Amino acid sequence: MKQRLVVIGAGMASGRMLEHLFEAGFDGEVTLFNAEPRGNYNRLMLSPVLSGEKTYDQIVTHDAGWYESHGVDCRFGEPVVKIDRENKVVYSAQGGVPYDALVIATGSAPFILPVPGKDLPGVCTYRDLEDTNAMIAASRPGAKAVVIGGGLLGLEAAAGMAARGAEVTVIHLMGHLMERQLDPAAGYLLQKDLEARGIRIHCKGATKAILGRDRVEAVLLEDGTVYDADLVCMAVGIRPEVRLAHDAHLEVGRGIVVDDQMRTSDPAIYALGECVEHDKQLFGLVAPLYDQAKVLAATLLGQEAAFKPVQTATKLKVTGVDLFSAGDFAEAPGREDIVFRDPGRGVYKRLILEGERLIGAVMYGDTADGSWFFDLIRQGKDVSDLRDTLIFGPAYAGGPTANPLAAVAALPPEAEICGCNGVCKGRIVQAIEGGATTLDMVRAQTKASASCGTCTGLVEQVMALTLGDGFTANANPPMCKCTDHTHEDVRRLIKSRGLKSIPAVMQELGWKTSGGCATCRPALNYYLLSDWPLEYRDDRQSRFVNERNHANIQKDGTYSVVPRMWGGVTTPAELRAIADAAEKYAVPMVKVTGGQRIDLLGVRKEDLPAIWADLNAAGMVSGHAYAKGLRTVKTCVGTEFCRFGTQDSTGLGIKLEKLLWGAWTPAKVKLAVSGCPRNCAEATCKDVGVVCVESGYQIGVAGAAGMDVKETEPLLTVATEDEVLEVVAAFIQLYRENARYLHRIYKWVAKVGLDWCRAQVADPAARAALVERFRISQSVYQTDPWAEHAARPADWAPVADLTLRAAE
């Protein structure tokens, strides 16, 4: 009797397996069930069908004629409901079919987010032709579509619908697109390309609900954002379709467990494709599935074969987007990166080496060498000989190592050095020979390296060649080892090029590391939130511990807590609340600070939310005693009580503190207001100090009383309190926008000059603009961090306590 083979599922894996079987002359009886009412087609090509570049007929791999000529009994549109292992019979609603060998190839099912509204009409997934047709029907020009999930499938769905004229928004839970395949830099470039096609991208977006009465109308996110939608496509992931196997009591982990021969726990039943789990691994890309098909065909023919998963590479099938990722690109000890960035062309390449071998590659913008790299990864070849030129691909492999200075020397005078401003080498040499001996002078005269700045190194090499020993490199050192740019250049470029995220800065300015370091990350985070208060969101993980935890870390790992005391004025009720908190949380030391407030020292991290909640309840907010931001406004008692006071210095101090608190600055900022020239509040050694006199207010700036001691310099004298508030806000904003990170005001003023600062804040129009920008920033950042964090106490405690367990 002929062998009876039953196959459940007519997908790409089982289709390939049948091809192998028939080619080898298999003469059994094949019955093929498929839940979809059609045979096998190339599912990978659904994206070109969606975008209109192909039709369904063009992607069919096995037509009716093929099945007929091989005598396959096709049961399309007939889902299998049960496997009877004891009697070896498979049942559909139409009845049973007996088998000698059974192949389960049920593939995977899209994961559906368990949110309200998930079942509304107009919500689809992206798995089969029905989904594709639903999206095509909904993608008329002007229609609004929301895709949940910024992975491979979600982005292909989004690009396809956008190509048909729909307004598409992609909501992605993670910080950057395709985070499994791409690192943040490549994810940033991808986002930029997709946005240029009119697709809106919302990263770090968690879907809360799908809204609509009779059908989908909008999507609501956890952060409150609402996007209108005529269609919602969920592409958040897939999971192996294992229900039949599970009901039949086969061994199932995440997928149907198979051995190297693709055999399940029942020797008569095999499985392959996205539904299986082999050696604890699942499979989603087509290459390993085709390998499985080959192995299973051999097994069914009684031949020896074993499945071994191989490395796979990823490409996104969106026309015009060049992206490639292969192998392992995680950072790890013993691994080294080679990073190449060409900001002008939007190119990013990163190779990951372990010892002498290439183990991973991520490329964006120029993927021509992808297959060469992929080959090196798979072969595990020693690449140490190629290393110097490896990143430039096979064209340069093994070529002579170039001396950068010799390469610049060899350039002809007409060679372009600065692409942004079209400046050639000859023009730069001419300027240098005409007396431009510093980078700034060359920049001023030629505009070379004055725009994006990535050619700064080249310009300096031209200077070194022309000046010989007379050239000393830029005395202003780079920000850190991750970049050649100075702090000033980075600030300038963030503004001039509209860079609004840390990955954007790192890519566009050619960062040499993939994730920055503890020096540049806090600085970039500050520059971005200072320059784009409405668009950029503070990155907590790029903050130093004190600002991340809103308390000052002490040498023993405990923290100090300082509530704000406006202008140094408190009340019996506040003092009582502070005393109660100190006792309740067994605070080891209560100390009066130099800035006229009270410090609770030695608080344990897990107690911070509770102590904040108590102090908040008594009406107090964070004193930001830990912040690169406004600390205190020290005051004397002024006209209220003092017999010498000329103005209400206490009242003015409180007004200044209420105006400025919460603003992040490059370094800490301390103010003081004294009521008369006796200067009891010591206003003349502060970052900003106001001394009241009979005729008005003397505003001094750039004092210091720390590592350096320095008297303030007079900025302006004004007649009214309102003017003081305006001038001080404008001056602080000027400092926020221009100083480099960690420079106190006195250092910054020494660099830019007090005259320049005065000119900015004295000019009414410039002053008003500065004040307005400060107001906008405060509308976002003037919030009490304690209130927010006190609401999530669990985040501050240990995530687990194993003390009992370990003591067992």
Add this chain to the structure above:
Amino acid sequence: MTMIDIAALDDIPREGARVVRTALGCIAVFRTADDRVFALDDRCPHKGGPLSEGIVHGSLVTCPLHGMVFDLATGLAQGADTGSVATHPARVERGRVLIGLEVMRARPAA
């Protein structure tokens, strides 16, 4: 090796850490930008700083007290500094973070 389930991966912020309290001292469990996890003693060998509060960059962490940098996988100090922090087995399985307990037991009580 006994591996103990201590938290969901998402309980630990990317480029951040959470602390696990044990009878033999606190352990810092780090999560990198690309979702790998590492477990190290939460104590800098220099002055005892809590490494869990350091800035995580790549697979390194910078101690918050005096800026020593450690490799999360080996626990070795980087650059010109010397010294090391004890590491413990850690891995992610189905979205859960597991850490090895046996090594913790084997270490003498501090």
